[in-house]
Amino acid sequence: MQYTSAVGAGKLRRMRRMFGDDGRSVFVAIDHAAYMGEGPPLGEPMREIAAGRPDGVLATWHLARAYAGEFASSGLVLRVDGGSSELGDLPANDLNQIMYNAEQAARLGADCVVVLAFPGAPDEDKSLGRLARLVAECELLGLPVMAEMIPGGWARAVPWTAENVARAARIGAELGADIIKTVCPGPPEEFAKVVETCPVPVVALGGPKMDNEDQLVAVARGVVEAGGAGVAFGRNVWGSEKPRQLVERLREAVHGAASGAASGATR
Known part of the structure; x- marks a missing residue:
């Protein structure tokens, strides 16, 4: 019998909690208000998202x-970086910092932590250094790290081409991230170029609100068909009039018909 260290076993269990047997996942991002000061509506909309079983x-x-009780059946990815907001003028440089450490995240029940990193930005050393230090800290606790890799930063100091997105994803993995969250560079099939060179699971972020939810579901399906491990959609989900049904549709698109049947069985 082969044994895994306690730390390795902890990371394995946390990763399986988020990705399941098929290695795919539907994440819903509800962390926007920490820098926007607005975003995901509280109360019943949160419960509706939870009812969709992300x-x-x-x-x-x-x-x-x-909402610990509502989301107890979902993996918790805690946003641990921040320190800037959109209340004033958008800063030209990276002002973020690590707000919470790995031990605090684990005490809260996090299965994973997430931070932004901006390879290709003029001050890329700040975010890449934060990511590496966090990875080393989390490794001691068996806590996975999701790196949100944005090539050139939100100002797009480098174009969001498939090549640049792929290079950014690979950099995050090489620094030790267990999961990469990044932009989809064009049509979903372009995501294959990102996945091919990245040794850890890659999920696509949703970006601006889409007008058509059918299009959103099609993007999710295209991402996994291209080899992606799933999606991490935010305002497109919490901005929906029927977030529960949308999460269920995304689960079916990402996991297949078996997920849709399971969602129906729980109603």
């Missing part, structure tokens, strides 16, 4: 505590 949620410290 595999994981990217949450702020507050939402992780306030």
Whole structure:
């Protein structure tokens, strides 16, 4: 019999909680208000998202505590970086910092932590250094790290081509991230170029609100058909009039018909 170290076993269990047997996941990002000051509506909309049974949620410290019961069946990916907001002028440089450490995240019940990194930005050393230090800290606790890799930063100091997105994803993995969250560079089939060179699971972020939810579901399906491990959609889910039904549709698109049948059985 082969044994895994306690730390390795902890990471394995946490990863399986988020990705399941098929290695795919539907994450819902509800962490926007920490820098926007607005975003995911509280109360019943949160409960509706939870009722759709996402595999994981990217949450702020507050939402992780306030809706612990509602999201107890979903993996918790805690946003641990921040320190800037959109209340004033958008900064030209990276002002973020690590707000919570690995031990605090684990105490809150996090299955994973998430941070932004901006390879290709003028001050890329700040975010890449934060990511590496966090990875080393989390490794001691068996806590997975999701790196949100944005080539050139939100200002797009480098174009979001498939090549640049793929290179950014690979950099995040090489620094030790267990999961990469990044942009989809064009049509979903372009995501294959990102996945091919990345040694860890890659999930696509949703970006701006889409007008058509059928299009959103099609993007999710295209991402997994291209080899992606799933999606991490935010405002497209919490901005929906029927977030529960949308999460269920995304689960079916990502996991297949078996997921859709399971969702129906729980109603």
